[in-house]
Amino acid sequence: MDSIRLFKKATDTISTIFLYILLLALIVGMAKTLLDIRFIIFESLESGFNHMVTSVLTVFIVIDLFKAFVDYHENDRIKLTDITDATILIVLREIAVGLYSQELGSEFILSLSTLLLVLGIMRVLAVKYSPSKPHTPYIFVPEERQPIKADLKTIIDNFNPVYDNN
Template identity: 75%
Template sequence: MDSLKLFKQVTDAITTIILYVLLLALIVGMAKTLLEIRFIVFESLESGFNHMVTSVLTVFIVIDLFKAFVDYHEHDRIKLTDITDATILIVLREIAVGLYAQKFGYEYVLSLAVLLLVLGVIRVLAVQYSPASRSSNYQVSLKEETQPSKTGLSAMLDPVQN
């Protein structure tokens, strides 16, 4: 058996298992979020809102990780944008939890803000310089190069270019 085939089969099996685990975590997380509505009704609004924000952001993190694993399972590549999105959501969750609990000092919040700025810059650069956009720009430039440009009298007489 070829070692590359074996590697592909093992990684496919592992990602399939992880996908099922993430799907289960997503279902449990959604059920937990729905059950935490009782905190808003029976306890203080502040405590209930804190639980809801934490649960919803956690569910979004699981959704983003699920999306990244599905993309890897289908295309055998990891998209930098998926990973930065998940990391941004994790940092936002930590900021929200810490601010509601009022347990962070300004240094920690400032460091998380700098981390968010760096992740945002990485996200923008990943979108701007993605391989998909480069290949489409390359194909457009090839089309332009293969068609000779008409100048002078022939450009004015040809109705297709006008």
């Protein structure tokens, strides 16, 4: 058996197992979120809201990880945007939980905020320079004789896309 096919079969099997585990975690997380409604009804609103925010953000993290694994299973590649989205949600969850429980120091919140800023910049750059979007640079190709007064259409027509196959 070819080693590449063996590797592909093994990674497909492992990613399928992870998808089922994440699906189970998503179902359990949703059930936990619904059960956390009792904290709002029977306990204080502050405690119940803390539980709800934590549960909902955790479910969003699992959804994002699920999306990343589905994308990997279908396309055999991991998108940087999916991973940064999940990491941003994890950092936001930690900030929210820390703020509601009032257990985080200002230095830790500042460091998480800096991490969030870096992840946001990384996410924007990953979208802007995505390999799925071809970037076509434009160069100016002058005509032999150009009129002295050129309108906008003539100027735009002189720009031709150059495709780079690197």
